Amino acid sequence: MIGYLNLILRLVIWFLLTANLSVPNIIIGVTIALLLPHSHKVRGSLTDWLRALWGTIVAIPQAYMEAVEIIFRPHNFEEVTMEQVQPNRPPGLVFLDIFLITFTPKSIVLKYHEENGGYEVHWVRRRKKV
Numbered sequence: 001m002i003g004y005l006n007l008i009l010r011l012v013i014w015f016l017l018t019a020n021l022s023v024p025n026i027i028i029g030v031t032i033a034l035l036l037p038h039s040h041k042v043r044g045s046l047t048d049w050l051r052a053l054w055g056t057i058v059a060i061p062q063a064y065m066e067a068v069e070i071i072f073r074p075h076n077f078e079e080v081t082m083e084q085v086q087p088n089r090p091p092g093l094v095f096l097d098i099f100l101i102t103f104t105p106k107s108i109v110l111k112y113h114e115e116n117g118g119y120e121v122h123w124v125r126r127r128k129k130v
Contacts, residue, residue, distance in 0.1 A: 005046070005049040005050075005053070006049075006092055007033050007034070008053065009049070009052065009053065009056075009092065009096060010029075010032070010033035010036060011029050011030065011033050012053070012056055013056075013096070013099060014028075014029035014032060014033065015029065016056075016060070016103070048086075048089075048090075048093060049093070052093050052096050052097075055096075055100055056096065056100060059100045059103050059104060062104055063103055063104045063105060066104050066105045066106050067105045070105055070106070070124070073126060074126075075106065075124045075125055075126050076126075076127065077124070077125045077126060077127040078122065078123065078124055078125070079122075079123050079125065080110065080120060080121065080122050080123070081120075081121050081123065082113075082118045082119070082120060082121075083101075083118060083119045083121050084117060084118050085097065085117040085118060085119065087117065089117075094112070097119070098112060098119060101119065101121055105124075106123060106124050106125065107121055107122065107123050107124070108121070108122050109121055109122075110122050
């Protein structure tokens with residue numbers, strides 16, 4: 001079951017990157033998803049994978065809303081934070097976490113610190129009035 005979720009995850013990422021659902025693009029996406037190396041050591045639980053797939057679905061409208069918000073309400077405050085990774089997170093889900101953070105316009109992962117399990121994330125925010 002986890003293998004199928006891994007394949008679906010790769011296809012979803014492919015379709016998000018290409019924004020093309022034509023038959024040739026689907027064939028290319030399936031081919032690439034099957035040819036990419038698979039890690040059989042750390043698989044993650046079914047709930048982790050389902051949560052990650054749901055996060056991917058939620059990230060699409062969130063990205064559009066953030067883009068519109070930046071257009072109409074300028075964000076001129078920046079900060080860099082360290083976000084912790086869940087312990088024993090499979091590499092595929094770590095990649096998806098980084099992809100989802102970077103997919104939204106207000107944030108980007110600057111660096112993944114494998115030794116301490118954290119992402120260095122740059123945020124663009126509105127300065128709160130005090």
